[in-house]
Amino acid sequence: MLLNTKIGFRETAGRLGMRLPAGRTCRRPEVEGLVRELLRDHGRVVVKPDRSAGGHGLRFVSREDLRGGAVLRLDPVGGPEGLWVVEECLDVAASASVQLEVTSAGPRVVFSGAMRTVRGSFTGYVSPLPPSCAHVARELEEWGTALGRHLADHGYAGPFGLDALVDTDGVAYASESNIRRTATTTPHSMVVRLTGGSTNARPAWAVSKGWTPSPMDFDEALARLRASRLAFDPERGEGVVLYADEPPDGRSWRYAVIAGSAGDVVEQEAALAEAFEFEGG
Known part of the structure; x- marks a missing residue:
């Protein structure tokens, strides 16, 4: 059962009734x-x-x-x-995913969201699913739950993710699975931990990377966040987190935006792009 391979996933997904390209x-x-x-x-x-x-x-x-x-x-x-x-090659409007966990009680959905990609390569993530593809959430969760039961039947317990492509007609197609912690698992855990004692009970969030026109050190980056009132506030459970070390080039900054709603995430991310003068921002 090689579900971390493209071929293994297509074979299993087809048997479980998922729609495939x-x-x-x-x-x-x-x-x-x-x-x-x-x-x-x-x-x-x-x-x-x-x-x-x-x-x-x-x-x-x-x-x-x-x-x-x-x-x-x-x-x-x-x-x-x-x-x-x-x-x-589908006419893709969005790349979506659902992250689940197989426990002793069976599979459970942890979170879902949309991946940011460039020519098929992962560049970032936003959760929950944006309005443009939120309608596929239930189907993704059904597919993920079926896959989780299949994994449990084969003795697996732990995290896994299911990715899908949403075409311009709004139809979802399963694309691959990752039977392990994924690129979004750790950021989600960080968001949950940071907002645990705050008033933000259901945080929306995004992770990505932006490039500044010239290098700066971490102290300067943090000063810009504070001056723009974007730095993460533990009480509100909202704001921007620079969740990686200072980049070697001083320009490529990884960040998370945490807010109370998807709309607030969009606004804060736009404000961050302006404060840091991100290229293309």
Whole structure:
């Protein structure tokens, strides 16, 4: 049961009744032929190595990319006979996830949210799900609970996550599972811990990274937060947290925004971008 692989997940998710993008699996030498075959029915496809995380090794391929005898080049991950998945490339409006835990009483939902991605690579997260894709929460939780029961039947106990893509028609497609702590598990634990003794009973939050135009040290960054009244307030359980050490380049700052509502998160994040003069902010 290799659920931390793309192929293992597709096989299990299909048996559990989850909706999946159209696609097939093959070994590396057959990838280009399969890509060309699927491109007959789909304008674009995404090529994924069986074992990858954070978008590593993904290739997005269109019909135009292979015109004129062009050759499809893949990352060396997986070796000469490695396994790959080729799927239709959906018109994605949002990337969502639900995080759960298998306990002695069975699976329980911990939180859900939307991933921020650039060409399939994870760049940040916001919870709860924003209004644009909040309608898929129940279906994601149902899929996650079914997967949790499956894991429990195989003796697993602990955290896991289920990711999905929401297309422009608002339909969710399961994309992968992570049977472990994920990139969002630790930030969520931090938010719960920081807001535990505050008046913010149901915090909304986001984590991301921003780039300042010039380097600064941690003291200067903290001074900017305080001057803008954005620094985290333990009593209110709201504000901005610089949750990593001072970045080596002095410019790429990881942050969490914690607030009482999703709308307040958006406002505080915009204020942070202005205070730090984030590039593109």
